[in-house]
Structures are given as structure tokens and as C-alpha cells.
Amino acid sequence: MKALALLGSTGSIGKNVLAVARQFPDRFRVVGLSAGSNVELLAAQVMEFKPECVAIGNPDLVPLLAERLPSSYRARIVAGVEGNCQVASLPAADMVITAVVGSVGLLPALAAIRAGKDIGLANKETLVMAGRLIMEAVREHQVRLLPIDSEHSAIFQALEAGRREDVARIILTASGGPFRTWTPEALAAAVPDEALAHPNWTMGRKISIDSATLMNKGLEVIEARWLFDVSPEQIEVVVHPQSIVHSLVEYRDGSVVAQLGIPDMRIPIAYALSYPQRLDLGLSRLSLAGCGELAFEQPDHDRFPALGMAYAALNMGGVKPAALNAANEVAVQAFLDRRIGFTRIAAVVATAMRETAQGNERELEAILGADREARLVAEQAIRAA
Numbered sequence: 001m002k003a004l005a006l007l008g009s010t011g012s013i014g015k016n017v018l019a020v021a022r023q024f025p026d027r028f029r030v031v032g033l034s035a036g037s038n039v040e041l042l043a044a045q046v047m048e049f050k051p052e053c054v055a056i057g058n059p060d061l062v063p064l065l066a067e068r069l070p071s072s073y074r075a076r077i078v079a080g081v082e083g084n085c086q087v088a089s090l091p092a093a094d095m096v097i098t099a100v101v102g103s104v105g106l107l108p109a110l111a112a113i114r115a116g117k118d119i120g121l122a123n124k125e126t127l128v129m130a131g132r133l134i135m136e137a138v139r140e141h142q143v144r145l146l147p148i149d150s151e152h153s154a155i156f157q158a159l160e161a162g163r164r165e166d167v168a169r170i171i172l173t174a175s176g177g178p179f180r181t182w183t184p185e186a187l188a189a190a191v192p193d194e195a196l197a198h199p200n201w202t203m204g205r206k207i208s209i210d211s212a213t214l215m216n217k218g219l220e221v222i223e224a225r226w227l228f229d230v231s232p233e234q235i236e237v238v239v240h241p242q243s244i245v246h247s248l249v250e251y252r253d254g255s256v257v258a259q260l261g262i263p264d265m266r267i268p269i270a271y272a273l274s275y276p277q278r279l280d281l282g283l284s285r286l287s288l289a290g291c292g293e294l295a296f297e298q299p300d301h302d303r304f305p306a307l308g309m310a311y312a313a314l315n316m317g318g319v320k321p322a323a324l325n326a327a328n329e330v331a332v333q334a335f336l337d338r339r340i341g342f343t344r345i346a347a348v349v350a351t352a353m354r355e356t357a358q359g360n361e362r363e364l365e366a367i368l369g370a371d372r373e374a375r376l377v378a379e380q381a382i383r384a385a
């Protein structure tokens with residue numbers, strides 16, 4: 001029986017993690033849950049899974065959550081980032097699944113690693129902001145960091161086919177998002193509802209916008225660099241609109257090993273939860289003949305500059321990836337609030353990359369400082385537009 005603490009339980013990934021836990025009650029029990037502000041769903045999850053500790057992001061919502069739970073049931077309720085860190089380091093937890101969105105995932109992930117927990121990582125921003133720091137902590141505390149991001153799960157699986165020293169390249173696939181075929185003029189006029197309509201995956205709002213700009217793939221390049229200890233030049237991105245080939249590893253002899261499957265997040269989630277075992281999830285099987293054609297094409301860097309900016313941040317090193325990530329979070333929110341147009345998202349991020357100070361990526365304070373500074377610069381750029 002594996003005891004799970006799940007951060008971000010009411011989001012798209014969180015709900016799928018609980019679906020897997022629900023399906024295999026003999027394998028998994030849930031000892032901790034956390035959510036941002038969705039009290040209704042969190043309360044229902046607490047009633048179903050009976051964790052010993054539950055965190056709500058917004059401290060003002062603690063009374064409301066307590067009210068929703070029966071007096072006979074005594075879960076410890078905690079709040080804020082501190083509360084997330086408490087759930088992440090619960091003594092009873094064997095594994096912490098971090099499925100929160102954005103930079104708020106960093107401190108709880110560090111807390112979990114320092115408490116000796118294995119990590120199931122869906123929050124890619126943790127590695128984008130602090131990849132070196134996190135991977136050093138993983139080594140120091142001898143925990144396992146298992147990817148849940150579907151591309152990284154695919155790479156992780158393809159890496160089982162050979163030796164690390166024989167890896168030539170990692171090839172990340174990208175669906176291309178809902179705007180893959182749009183003209184520059186149409187992109188400039190795109191509205192949030194159009195960007196939120198992803199063709200293959202059902203995802204949260206932030207990652208859906210990131211998929212539309214290709215920033216999601218840029219963040220995944222940075223994530224892959226740290227997870228698999230490869231150089232940026234060894235990571236290639238190819239657009240694959242059908243989302244059937246989830247990513248590939250090329251070995252030095254020219255062999256390319258891919259992982260394929262239907263686009264369902266329960267597959268990478270279950271693999272991280274039960275590694276190295278595989279669970280029968282009862283999902284529909286991939287029918288290759290049913291897929292018809294699988295297409296692959298180069299990403300268009302002119303229409304989707306965010307991808308190249310992520311490579312640039314990685315090459316600049318230091319705290320620039322943290323600045324990129326923070327500015328992107330602010331710009332995506334501004335787009336969702338209809339304060340800026342779609343193509344301004346990348347422009348705001350570019351401004352923040354240029355106008356923020358460099359810093360030491362080994363220092364948590366420098367990373368958090370870069371995050372704060374980039375948010376201010378991005379907000380100024382949005383106001384000035």
C-alpha cells in the first residue's frame with residue numbers, strides 16, 4: 001500500500017490522480033490533499049478519501065472548508081504555501097504528487113524532497129524555475145523524481161531501452177495546439193475561448209494557453225534538460241498534431257525508441273504511481289489502423305516565438321528560466337483577463353527576459369527574487385501596452 005499526498009487535487013491532473021487511486025484502493029491510500037480555492041470539490045474529495053491532513057491555498061477559506069466537513073471527521077486543516085509544505089512533508093506519505101499550477105509548486109516540492117518523499121511531478125514549473133537546485137536536492141536526499149508530464153513519462157519509459165551514455169537526442173513531440181494552422185493576423189485577434197479549445201487533451205486553463213503559444217513545449221524543454229541531464233542542443237521539438245507518439249529517445253546507433261498511447265493522462269500518472277509496475281487501467285486500446293496517418297512537422301518559430309525564448313533562457317542560464325516562467329504566468333493571466341492580445345504574451349515575456357537581472361540558480365532566494373522581479377516587469381509591460 002502506497003500512501004499518497006496530492007497537491008492540487010481539484011485541478012485536471014489532480015482529479016485524474018484520484019481517479020487512479022479510486023480504481024486501485026488496494027494499492028493506494030490518500031493521506032494528504034491540497035487545493036487552491038475549490039472548496040466544494042475539495043470537501044467532497046476529503047469525504048471520499050479521508051486524508052489525515054488537508055490544505056487550502058487561500059487561508060480565508062479555512063472556515064468554509066471546516067463547515068463543509070462533518071464534525072465527526074477530524075482532518076487537520078492547514079492553509080497557504082505553508083500548508084502545502086505541511087501536506088508535502090506528512091510523515092505518513094510515501095509519495096507526493098505535485099499537480100499544482102505555476103510557481104507555487106516550488107516550495108512544497110522542495111519540502112517534500114527534504115522530507116525524503118518520492119515525487120510524482122506534474123508541476124513542470126518547479127524544474128523550470130529551479131531545476132539545478134531540485135535535482136541536487138533529489139540526489140542529496142536520495143528520493144525518486146518521477147515525471148507525470150506525458151512527454152517526460154514517454155522519455156522516461158524510452159530511456160529504459162538503453163544506457164544513458166548512449167543517448168544521442170531527446171525528441172519532444174508537441175500537438176501544435178489549437179492555433180497550429182492559424183495565420184499571424186488571426187493569431188493577433190485570437191480570444192481566450194479559442195485558445196482554451198485544445199484539440200487532443202483536456203487540460204487546465206493555464207496549460208491550455210501555454211499549449212496555444214507553444215510556451216508549454218518550451219517549459220517542457222527546460223524540464224527535460226534537468227530531469228534527464230541532457231544539454232539543450234540534445235533536445236529537439238517536433239510538432240505531431242495527433243498526440244499519439246508522446247516523445248522519443250534517439251540512441252547513438254541511430255535507433256529511435258518511442259512511447260505511444262491514447263492521449264489520456266491516467267497512463268503517465270499510473271506509471272509514476274506504480275513504477276516500475278504497470279496497472280491495467282481498463283482504458284480503450286490504441287488502434288494504429290484507427291489513427292490513420294501520423295504527421296510530423298517542424299515548429300514555426302515565427303508564429304510561435306515562445307519556444308525559442310525558452311531555449312534562450314536555458315542557454316542564458318542562471319535565474320533566467322525562473323524569470324521566463326514568472327513573466328509567462330503574468331502574461332497568460334492578462335490574456336485570460338482580456339487585458340492583452342494573444343501575440344502580446346510572448347512580447348511581454350521577451351521584455352521581462354531582457355529587463356530582469358541575472359542571478360545564481362543555486363540560491364533559492366535568487367530564484368524567488370527573479371520570480372518577483374519578472375512579475376513586476378511583466379505587469380509594467382502589460383500596463384504600458
Ligand code: MG
Pocket residue numbers: 149150151220
Ligand atoms: Mg506535456
